Amino acid sequence: MPLSKTFVYISHPRYLEHDTGGGEHPESPERLEEINRRLQTLADPGRIVTQKPAPAARSWIMRIHSEDYLLRFEETALAGLGYFGHPDNQLGYDTYEIALLAAGAGLSGIDLAEQEPAAAIFCGVRPPGHHAEKAMALGFCFLNNIAIAARYWQEKYGRRRLAIIDFDAHHGNGIQAAFEESPEVFYLSIHEHPTFSFPGTGYAEEHGVGSGLGTTMNIPLLPGAGDREVARAFTRRVEPALADFRPEALIIGAGFDGHRLDDMSGLAYSSALYRFLGQRIAALAERHCEGRLITILEGGYHLPSLGESFSEYCSGLRQSS
Amino acid sequence: MFVSNFMSYPVRTVGPDTLVPEARKIMSAASCRHLPVVDESKLLLGIITDRDIRSALPSKVVDQGEMTECLHRFETLPVKRIMTETVTCLTVEATLDDALILFEEHKVGALPVLDADNRIVGILALNDLLKAYKKLFGLGVRGSSLIVVKDNGKPHPLTRLTEILEAREVPFTRLIRTGDNDRDTLIYIRIHTHKLHAIYHALAEAGFETVAPHPISLESPGFLRRE
Numbered sequence: 001m002p003l004s005k006t007f008v009y010i011s012h013p014r015y016l017e018h019d020t021g022g023g024e025h026p027e028s029p030e031r032l033e034e035i036n037r038r039l040q041t042l043a044d045p046g047r048i049v050t051q052k053p054a055p056a057a058r059s060w061i062m063r064i065h066s067e068d069y070l071l072r073f074e075e076t077a078l079a080g081l082g083y084f085g086h087p088d089n090q091l092g093y094d095t096y097e098i099a100l101l102a103a104g105a106g107l108s109g110i111d112l113a114e115q116e117p118a119a120a121i122f123c124g125v126r127p128p129g130h131h132a133e134k135a136m137a138l139g140f141c142f143l144n145n146i147a148i149a150a151r152y153w154q155e156k157y158g159r160r161r162l163a164i165i166d167f168d169a170h171h172g173n174g175i176q177a178a179f180e181e182s183p184e185v186f187y188l189s190i191h192e193h194p195t196f197s198f199p200g201t202g203y204a205e206e207h208g209v210g211s212g213l214g215t216t217m218n219i220p221l222l223p224g225a226g227d228r229e230v231a232r233a234f235t236r237r238v239e240p241a242l243a244d245f246r247p248e249a250l251i252i253g254a255g256f257d258g259h260r261l262d263d264m265s266g267l268a269y270s271s272a273l274y275r276f277l278g279q280r281i282a283a284l285a286e287r288h289c290e291g292r293l294i295t296i297l298e299g300g301y302h303l304p305s306l307g308e309s310f311s312e313y314c315s316g317l318r319q320s321s
Numbered sequence: 322m323f324v325s326n327f328m329s330y331p332v333r334t335v336g337p338d339t340l341v342p343e344a345r346k347i348m349s350a351a352s353c354r355h356l357p358v359v360d361e362s363k364l365l366l367g368i369i370t371d372r373d374i375r376s377a378l379p380s381k382v383v384d385q386g387e388m389t390e391c392l393h394r395f396e397t398l399p400v401k402r403i404m405t406e407t408v409t410c411l412t413v414e415a416t417l418d419d420a421l422i423l424f425e426e427h428k429v430g431a432l433p434v435l436d437a438d439n440r441i442v443g444i445l446a447l448n449d450l451l452k453a454y455k456k457l458f459g460l461g462v463r464g465s466s467l468i469v470v471k472d473n474g475k476p477h478p479l480t481r482l483t484e485i486l487e488a489r490e491v492p493f494t495r496l497i498r499t500g501d502n503d504r505d506t507l508i509y510i511r512i513h514t515h516k517l518h519a520i521y522h523a524l525a526e527a528g529f530e531t532v533a534p535h536p537i538s539l540e541s542p543g544f545l546r547r548e
Contacts, residue, residue, distance in 0.1 A: 024516075026516065086464065086513070088515045131463075131464075138463055139515040170515075195467055196467055197517070198464060198517060199465070200462070200463065200465040200466055263522075264515075264517070264518050
């Protein structure tokens, strides 16, 4: 049995301080506490490294978000208004600073992936990001961590051709909006069908816009879809599309809310599906990008299945060689 | 829901003696496919469409001599010769629902809107109707999803539904009850929140049954499941 790859977990204790008001809000600090507990039980503990990120510089955030939006976000947090834009997007006094730290995790992960492409890198962050658009908070998301990371990878390291695979149960409208006109960033998302699921975007007919036509791929699944549908989509759609596109680096939006026990979607994945995804994704990175791959946490709200799915995914990422 | 809120106005019109090539230029410049034809007092005489104009042009399969002659006739053709004189119209008081019925019954692409004196005050194209319903139903708005519940015959289902949503500060844009004697009566609600699960739980607690859109069984085990 070969040794597992080195696993680098990038996270920050301050992520636990992003206050979503307690009560019934599903995007809670306990999510990361559960992942932190699971981290202790991963195989080959001697090859697990934890790292704290620095906050993302405002200049990188502004590659994706408008200055006016950032000002409003900061003011809303500091004013203690409770939520930003919609009652879903609850926030506390520290949320703006913590969101900068969350965006910073992807940048630290990319620096590391450039130095050590053989490592499996997971950014355990909150608040999540993939619903946030240029000037709109949405679905618990304020800054689009993945989109910011993609721009950083392109501009700091010259990796122009990037692929983003998002397997969160919900479509990442913010990532799509950021790159739908770009032929250099391929956004592929497998999610619950938008007619019946938040945020109501991500129809199969959306392929990109203008010169970005062909570098957006949405694979919506009907409620009740499970491992079989995802594996089929991954094998028949995602892998051939990436073989054609030949990305130089991969960013993964890892949401674990498609799990059958997670009632934030009607999807019915098992925990083991996430091991399958981890293996296939690591293999794609080795095949096309010399291993350059980072994963950034998005959703996943049922704590036991979030923890188990995280463990399975990380095991899959570390196994492939 | 009134047509007057969604129609295009002021309307570009032509007179009956305007030449067809001029009408074609006007349509092209205004990116429209329908031009009402009116007299000096704005009374509607007919309507000319891009399709009428295409039909007036010579076919590309005719020989060169015939083509030249046809094009010469086309250059001097007044719109009154090819316009449709029987025009289906709306009044300013009409609703979008009225317009939808007329579009469906008459298979036209645009409906002129007339005031009480039969003067044209606006025009509603089929695409204007689609945009209007999109807006009214909250479609295409980030963060919206459709919930379908069965009306199981318990009293006041719509009141109870709206109370559940409003108590949780969940915006919604469409609430429709449909059904007939042969099928379940269904209620469709388009709501705006990421916390859909909380709404599903509240609906279940209130005795509502939600309807899944597809026969995939929620119980089917994942093929990768190991236990």
